[in-house]
Amino acid sequence: MSVAFKPPGQCPACGEWVPRGAAACDDCGACANSGWSGDTHADGLDLPDDEFDYDDFIAREFGGKSSKQPLTANLWWWVALALLIIFMIGALLPLFG
Ligand SMILES: [Zn+2]
Structure with a gap:
């Protein structure tokens, strides 16, 4: 995303005052090349967001015993399985009764 900004003025990234003629913000390093987006420090490093x-x-990668999300998902999976078994028993019992 590019922001139309020309010094002097407040840096769109950090709000610091950027003096007239400055090529980049002294405070956060944002510059016209980065679109004054303030993420110049991550440029080219390919960091995760x-x-x-x-x-x-x-x-998630290693089975997720310590994470709440997979645990909850597991719980509902067992509930669904239990319901399925109950329904199957209910449907099959008359055949043997
Ligand atoms: Zn700045």
């Missing part, structure tokens, strides 16, 4: 939850990723 801020939303990346490492613990959740590990839990």
Whole structure:
């Protein structure tokens, strides 16, 4: 995303005052090349985004006993299985009764 910004003015990324003629924000390093987006420090490093939850990723990758989400999913899976078995017994019992 590119922001139309030309110094002097407030940096769109961090709000610091960028003096006239400055090529980049002194405070956060945002510049015209980065679109004043403030993420210049991550440029070229191919870092995962801020939303990346490492613990959740590990839990999902390795079976997820310590994560709440898979546990909840498992619980509902067992509930569904139990209901299915009950329905099957209910449907089959008359055949043997
Ligand atoms: Zn800035």
